[in-house]
Amino acid sequence: MSQPVTILAVDDDPLSLELLSDALRPLAARVLTAPHPDAAMKIVHAERPQIVILDLMLPGRSGLELTGEILQHAPTTDVLLLTGHYTPESAVEAVRRGACDYLTKPIQIAALRARIGQLLDDLQKRLDAARLETELVRAHRFEGMVGYSAQMLELFAMIRRVGPHFRVALIRGATGTGKELAATALHRQSPVSSGPFVVCNCSAITETLFESEMFGHIKGSFTGATHDKKGMFEAADGGTLFLDELGDMPFAMQSKLLRAIQQQEIKPVGANTPKKVSCRVVAATNRDLETMMGSGEFREDLYYRLSMVELHLPPLAERMEDFPYLVRTFIERYAAEYGKTIRGITPRAQAVLARHAWPGNIRELENVLGSACMMAESELLDTRDLPPFFQRNPAPAQPSYQEMLPLAEVERRHARWVLDQLQGNKSKAAEVLGITRSTLYRILGEPE
Numbered sequence: 001m002s003q004p005v006t007i008l009a010v011d012d013d014p015l016s017l018e019l020l021s022d023a024l025r026p027l028a029a030r031v032l033t034a035p036h037p038d039a040a041m042k043i044v045h046a047e048r049p050q051i052v053i054l055d056l057m058l059p060g061r062s063g064l065e066l067t068g069e070i071l072q073h074a075p076t077t078d079v080l081l082l083t084g085h086y087t088p089e090s091a092v093e094a095v096r097r098g099a100c101d102y103l104t105k106p107i108q109i110a111a112l113r114a115r116i117g118q119l120l121d122d123l124q125k126r127l128d129a130a131r132l133e134t135e136l137v138r139a140h141r142f143e144g145m146v147g148y149s150a151q152m153l154e155l156f157a158m159i160r161r162v163g164p165h166f167r168v169a170l171i172r173g174a175t176g177t178g179k180e181l182a183a184t185a186l187h188r189q190s191p192v193s194s195g196p197f198v199v200c201n202c203s204a205i206t207e208t209l210f211e212s213e214m215f216g217h218i219k220g221s222f223t224g225a226t227h228d229k230k231g232m233f234e235a236a237d238g239g240t241l242f243l244d245e246l247g248d249m250p251f252a253m254q255s256k257l258l259r260a261i262q263q264q265e266i267k268p269v270g271a272n273t274p275k276k277v278s279c280r281v282v283a284a285t286n287r288d289l290e291t292m293m294g295s296g297e298f299r300e301d302l303y304y305r306l307s308m309v310e311l312h313l314p315p316l317a318e319r320m321e322d323f324p325y326l327v328r329t330f331i332e333r334y335a336a337e338y339g340k341t342i343r344g345i346t347p348r349a350q351a352v353l354a355r356h357a358w359p360g361n362i363r364e365l366e367n368v369l370g371s372a373c374m375m376a377e378s379e380l381l382d383t384r385d386l387p388p389f390f391q392r393n394p395a396p397a398q399p400s401y402q403e404m405l406p407l408a409e410v411e412r413r414h415a416r417w418v419l420d421q422l423q424g425n426k427s428k429a430a431e432v433l434g435i436t437r438s439t440l441y442r443i444l445g446e447p448e
Helices: 014-024 037-047 063-073 088-097 109-139 150-162 179-188 207-215 251-263 289-294 300-306 320-338 347-354 361-375 388-392 407-421 426-433 437-444
Strands: 005-010 029-034 051-055 078-083 101-104 168-173 197-201 240-244 280-285 310-313
Touching: 005 014, 005 037, 005 109, 014 029, 014 109, 029 037, 037 051, 037 063, 051 063, 051 109, 063 078, 063 088, 078 109, 101 109, 150 179, 150 310, 168 179, 168 300, 179 197, 179 240, 179 280, 179 310, 207 251, 251 300, 289 300, 320 347, 320 361, 347 361, 347 407, 407 426, 407 437, 426 437
Parallel strands: 005 029, 005 051, 051 078, 078 101, 168 280, 168 310, 197 240, 240 280
Antiparallel strands: none
16 A cells, blocks of 8 residues: 555543554554544544544444444444443444444454454455456446447447448437447547537427528528528538437438438538538437338438448446446546545445436436535445435345245345445355355355
């Protein structure tokens, strides 16, 4: 670690604080002390210690209550509780509140140093894992898109193959799946990548102005036409025109669009002669064009012309392998935008997000994480930072099995649920389940 770890010891007994300071001095750490909870919280807010050692019995409020306060403000902090009166019930409650361990007094210095050493090793591993995760995210980015799933890798490969050659392309996918990003990727992979990339949102243009917006007009061609105006085709000359929400284009305009694509020429409103243009056209839609063709709302000849190259973007629910990479990408983006040092997300917040259906797909996820980064006060996003909907719909308090499953699968799911409740602490999960760590790894199907 580039900077020394800060350890905070909290105890109302001055002799105990002195003993803790002496015991921790040989470790490569900065040791701070506090005699009561209020002083401890001031240090937590100001110094953000990585490890806090608490006496269970403190003046004003218990160590368990203080544990909750600390983790509410600093979810990444490891809290170690000390007590002279051990009971299994209080140990389980300590872990449930978020403590990483529970040691008894009188303090055994060797045992304390060993446990703190383990926490320091775990902290280094988490930092290394975060760096590795960041590297993996960067490795799985392609022209602004992020993907590791088979569907996205296949999409990336297709864009690379057709990008240098396409003249027209059709991108299909639900709202929020990233169709404009895919269109941008096609443009960047094309020979005209240095030319303009012009976006036309077909659903935002009124029918009476569509022809003028697409092809331009000359001065005096209609009331209000006080000067010549270039249309989007002409603006995209030498580059790419992206027609978003193609399914909302008026039927009368579709034949004119087809002619512009096929002839590579346009005729501005009021003009007597056509103009030559040279641009690639990428169209996108979330609508069922086959049904629209059947009902006479969309021209078959235009569809077949555009679908020479057809790309499909899957909804987020079908590419959950990409979810952690997308979460990391958006956190990095908005942490930088808001000038915050947000390193990641807590397991419990990740669990809440992962169980959401994401009907708005990538766009919805981006909006949620953008809002969470704005609200965050610590280095990790937590459930309290998420929008109100997620506050009202937390992760389930107990496992719920809807279907008939083999016993081994029920065992695996229950073990995974317990592990999630304990924020990934396998030692404590094994203790709660009454099994060894080796047995837990076997149940989870993970190597030790």
